[in-house]
Amino acid sequence: MTTNEKIAALRAAAKAAGADGVLIMTSDPHCSEYLPGYYNALPWFSGFIGENSTLVVTQDRSALWCDGRFYVQADKQLAGSEIECMHAGSAGVPTVAEYLGSHFADGQTLLLDGSCVPATIAKEYIDALAKKGAALKSQDVASPIWDATGERPALPDTPCELLTPAQTGATAADRIAMVRAELQKAGATALAVTGLDCVGWLLNLRARDLPCTPLAVAYALVTMDACTLFIAPGRLSDADTATLAESGVTLRGYEEIIDAVHALPADEVFLVDEKATNYALYEALTAHKTVAGADPIFALKGIKNETELKNLRECHIRDGIAVVRFQMDLEKALAEGKQLTEIDIDTMLQKRRAEMPGYFEDSFSTIAAYGANAAMMHYHAEGDVNSAIEPRGFLLVDNGGQYDCGTTDITRTYPVGPLTDNERRYYTWVLQSHIDMARAVFLDYCTGFALDTFARGPVWAHKVNYRCGTGHGVGFISGVHEGPQSLRPNNPVIFKPGMTITDEPGIYETDEVGIRIENELECVDLGENQYGHWLGFAPLTLVPISTEPVLVDELSRDQINWLNDYHAHVYEMLSPRLNEDEKVWLKEKCAAIGR
Structure with missing residues (x-):
C-alpha cells in the first residue's frame, strides 16, 4: 500500500x-x-x-x-x-x-x-x-x-533480568520504600507506574523490548502495603521472581492493570501524572480519589546514587576507548583513500564497541551524517539514503552504547578534508557554546531553563540559534533520553548533584552543514560560601574533541584552558588501557592548544 x-x-x-x-x-x-x-x-x-x-x-x-x-x-x-x-x-x-x-x-x-x-x-x-x-x-x-x-510487529516478550545492587546501589525493596515516602508527602496512597524506565528503575528490571533501550513492556502498581508487577507470564526466571518476592513484589498479567485499579478500595488515593498516563488508564484511576502530581520516580531516578555514578565513570572509560579506536580506523581508511559511506561509519563504530566488555547494544541508532546531511539533526543513513564520505568538509557522528555499567551518548564532528571559512567559524562557535556550558558555575536554585542560556550565548552573539534543547538527562542502563532535568528553554527542574546531562549545542544550516559537539556531564557540588551553595559540571565523556578546525584566536583564555584541561583528563583516564600506538595517537589528539 x-x-x-x-x-x-x-x-x-x-x-x-x-x-x-x-x-x-x-x-x-x-x-x-x-x-x-x-x-x-x-x-x-x-x-x-x-x-x-x-x-x-x-x-x-x-x-x-x-x-x-x-x-x-x-x-x-x-x-x-x-x-x-x-x-x-x-x-x-x-x-x-x-x-x-x-x-x-x-x-x-x-x-x-x-x-x-x-x-x-x-x-x-x-x-x-x-x-x-x-x-x-x-x-x-x-x-x-x-x-x-501482516506487516505489524508482534508485542515484544524478550527475556527479562534483574540488575544487581552492585550495579544499581539499591534493591527493589529500597526503591519501593522511597516511592512510598514520596506518596506520603503528596498525600497519596497509591501509584500506577506507567513509564517503562520508571518500572525498570523501581524493580531493577531490564529486557530488550525496545530498540536500543533495555526495558520491559510492563506496569507496576504501588500501594502502602503491596507492589505488583504487570508483565506477560513466563518472562522472568524463577530466581528473579523469587528475588522480587523477597522485596514484596507479586506478579500479574500485563493486561490486568486496569482491572487491578478498579478492584482497589474506594478510599485509595492515587497520585496521577496526566502527562505520563495514557487516557484509558487515566479514566480508571480517576474513578478513585486522586492527587495531581508528577510521578515521583522521575525525580528519584534523575539523581544517580554513588554506585551508579561509579559505574557510569567506568562505562565512559570503556566507551571512550571504543570511540578512540573508531577514529583511528576512520583516519587510516581515509588516508588510504578507501571509499566509505555513512553506513560504513556505523558498522565501523559498532565493531569497536562490540569489543568492549559489558557492551550489549547501541543506545540509539547511530547518526553518521556527512556534509549537508548533518543539517538534519536526526538524520539516519539507511538503504538508498547513504552518502559517500568525500575528502572535504565535516562528518558528524552521534552515537552511544548500552553497557552492563551504564548508558552513553556522544557526538563528534570530524574534519575529513579541507574546510570552508564558514565551516571553521561554525565549528568554533559550537565549541565555544559547548565549553561555556561545561564550565558553568551556578547556584543551587538554577533550572534547566536558566542554564540553557550558558550554551546559547556564543551562537546568539552571531544571531544563530538551534531549534532544540542544549541537553538531556541520560538513564542508567536505560533510555538515552531521561528526565526530569534537561537543558532547554522551558525546563523548570532545579539541578542537583548526581544529575547527569548531555551538553550538545550545534549549528544546522540547511543544505550546507551540520555541526554538533556532545559530552555527558555530571552535576557536582562545588561547596558553599556567603553567597550560597555552588554547583558545576564534571565531564563523563572521555573522547578528544577535534581541534584542527578551531579558530583559536576566537576562543577566550578560559575556554582554551578548559579544552586543554579536558584533553589532559581524557589522556590520563584512557591511556593506561591503550597500547603504545594508541597512546601516541591519543597524546597528539589531546595536545594543548594556544594562541
Whole structure:
C-alpha cells in the first residue's frame, strides 16, 4: 500500500465507525519516546520515521506535525504524499488542537486510541473539539488496518533480568520504600507506574523490548502495603521472581492493570501524572480519589546514587576507548583513500564497541551524517539514503552504547578534508557554546531553563540559534533520553548533584552543514560560601574533541584552558588501557592548544 492508500483506508475506517477523522501519535500505553514496533503505527501510515509527531486525517485532508529537529527530514519523507507537513512551533503553523478546532464542526467525531495517547493531550483535544460542538471518542481503527497487512510487529516478550545492587546501589525493596515516602508527602496512597524506565528503575528490571533501550513492556502498581508487577507470564526466571518476592513484589498479567485499579478500595488515593498516563488508564484511576502530581520516580531516578555514578565513570572509560579506536580506523581508511559511506561509519563504530566488555547494544541508532546531511539533526543513513564520505568538509557522528555499567551518548564532528571559512567559524562557535556550558558555575536554585542560556550565548552573539534543547538527562542502563532535568528553554527542574546531562549545542544550516559537539556531564557540588551553595559540571565523556578546525584566536583564555584541561583528563583516564600506538595517537589528539 502507498501512503495515500493507507490514509484512504483510515478515512474509510473512520467513516464506517460513524466518525469524521482519526488521530495517531508516536506514543504507546507507556508514553515512551522509543516505541516497541507493535505500537509504532504513525511511521507505517505516513512514511515519516521521526519522533514526537502527530498525524490527523479528516475526510478531505491530512496533516502531520513534527518538531524543529525533523523539519527537513519530514519534508523529504512526506514528499509525494497528500500529507501536509506542519512545522510545529513555526510562525503561522497551527497547533494540533487549533487545527482540530478549525476542521471539525458541530456533531462531528474524532477517533483515537486512548491507550496510546497521554491523558493531558487527550483532554486538550477534547476541549478544543468541544468548543466547536465536536467530540473525541477512544476507538482504535488503525490497528485492524495494519494487522490485516501482516506487516505489524508482534508485542515484544524478550527475556527479562534483574540488575544487581552492585550495579544499581539499591534493591527493589529500597526503591519501593522511597516511592512510598514520596506518596506520603503528596498525600497519596497509591501509584500506577506507567513509564517503562520508571518500572525498570523501581524493580531493577531490564529486557530488550525496545530498540536500543533495555526495558520491559510492563506496569507496576504501588500501594502502602503491596507492589505488583504487570508483565506477560513466563518472562522472568524463577530466581528473579523469587528475588522480587523477597522485596514484596507479586506478579500479574500485563493486561490486568486496569482491572487491578478498579478492584482497589474506594478510599485509595492515587497520585496521577496526566502527562505520563495514557487516557484509558487515566479514566480508571480517576474513578478513585486522586492527587495531581508528577510521578515521583522521575525525580528519584534523575539523581544517580554513588554506585551508579561509579559505574557510569567506568562505562565512559570503556566507551571512550571504543570511540578512540573508531577514529583511528576512520583516519587510516581515509588516508588510504578507501571509499566509505555513512553506513560504513556505523558498522565501523559498532565493531569497536562490540569489543568492549559489558557492551550489549547501541543506545540509539547511530547518526553518521556527512556534509549537508548533518543539517538534519536526526538524520539516519539507511538503504538508498547513504552518502559517500568525500575528502572535504565535516562528518558528524552521534552515537552511544548500552553497557552492563551504564548508558552513553556522544557526538563528534570530524574534519575529513579541507574546510570552508564558514565551516571553521561554525565549528568554533559550537565549541565555544559547548565549553561555556561545561564550565558553568551556578547556584543551587538554577533550572534547566536558566542554564540553557550558558550554551546559547556564543551562537546568539552571531544571531544563530538551534531549534532544540542544549541537553538531556541520560538513564542508567536505560533510555538515552531521561528526565526530569534537561537543558532547554522551558525546563523548570532545579539541578542537583548526581544529575547527569548531555551538553550538545550545534549549528544546522540547511543544505550546507551540520555541526554538533556532545559530552555527558555530571552535576557536582562545588561547596558553599556567603553567597550560597555552588554547583558545576564534571565531564563523563572521555573522547578528544577535534581541534584542527578551531579558530583559536576566537576562543577566550578560559575556554582554551578548559579544552586543554579536558584533553589532559581524557589522556590520563584512557591511556593506561591503550597500547603504545594508541597512546601516541591519543597524546597528539589531546595536545594543548594556544594562541
